[in-house]
Amino acid sequence: MTCKERFLSAIHFKRPDMPALEYYYTDVGYAEHGEKLQKLYLRYPGDAAPVPSFDVMEMPKPEPGDIDRDGNYLRTEIDEWGTKWEYRIFGRIGCAVEFPLDDWDKLDDYLFPPVFISDPANFTAFQKQAQETGSKYPVRYGIPGLLDRMIALRPFQDVLVDLIQESPELIRLADILTERYTSEVKRALAAGTDIICIGDDYGTGQSLLVSPEIWRKIIQPRLSQIIEPIKNAGKTCCFHSCGYIWDILPDLKRAGADSIWPQLPLYDYRSMASALRELKLSLCIHIDRGELMQHGKPDDVRAEVERVFRAFRPDEGGSWFYFEVDQGFPFENIKALAEAIAVYRK
DSSP states (O other), X not given: XXXXXXXXXXXXXXXXXXXXXXXXXXXXHHHHHHHHHHHHHHHXXXXXXXXXXXXXXXXXXXXXXXXXXXXXXXXXXXXXXXXXXXXXXXXXXXXXXXXXXXXXXXXTTOOOOOOGGGSHHHHHHXXXXXXXXXXXXXXXXXXXXXXXXXXHHXXXXXXXXXXXXXXXXXXXXXXXXXXXXXXXXXXXXXXXXXXXXXXXXXXXSSSBSSOHHHIIIIIHHHHHHHHHHHHHTTOEEEEEEOSOOGGGXXXXXXXXXXXXXXXXXXXXXXXXXXXXXXXXXXXEEEOOTTHHHHHSOHHHHHHHHHHHHHHHOGGGSSEEEEEEOOTTOOHHHHHHHHHHHHHHTO
16 A cells, blocks of 8 residues: 555545554654654654655754743744734744734724635645645645634634624624635645645533534534535545544534544543444544653553554554654653554554
């Protein structure tokens, strides 16, 4: 099998020739581990994308101006949506600190940025990249979800209140975003995309952010609209959501998701494996990047890989290994994770 065939087989419950592996090549990983990490990626290559070509001197690292007088990383920027972000860990997602729609009175005059792939130059560049790598690797395109975008445009607590009250302004914003994302999905598919990845965090560590009923009423139909062109084109939708989302797993499947990347430590593995196989919703096996990878020992990492393998059986299809290096991972743990996964890929 090619890497692309293996990865798509895993998603669609077809037995791959070996468990599929997806790397997310993080800037913070390169900044902390440099050439050692690059050599590890090259020794144990994955199936979702080629290893980036980095010269040692080109590897990502903080800019000198982003280090404050106490030696801490701190960078701020205003994105194309008008949201001001504060970054305190290099290479990691920041926190929104100023919001262009903190007052609904601003909505009428708000100028939405152009869809990235609607620009002919961006479309051509993405299409060229798809043609260059698409025979070996799956061509993927990612968009944020509705809730994640709304809480970047408007304070988090205000959005939750708006959802509960079904405020007309929030419904209007949700509809505008839905149309934009649907258009973006169609453009990405026209450029040769195999997989559309959508990320929207719906849960806390214990429950959904809002009731299942509110989620189903406001978010689900719009999510279905965004995913519909993907299904009509016979392509794949991979969905990511942090937090406890057990109550809406069947709804995500009905909306059109082919796979789910959840916050796995929040769930009982056997129950999750059984539920997902019944739903035919495949799983991105995401080893705990918090307590385990930062504070565990290599033997703990190896034991966890064996545990998830036995629970989710990526060798049979319906799941695959995911590998992402966050800040503070001892290299011994990273190496143990790569080696433990490699055992099952022989």
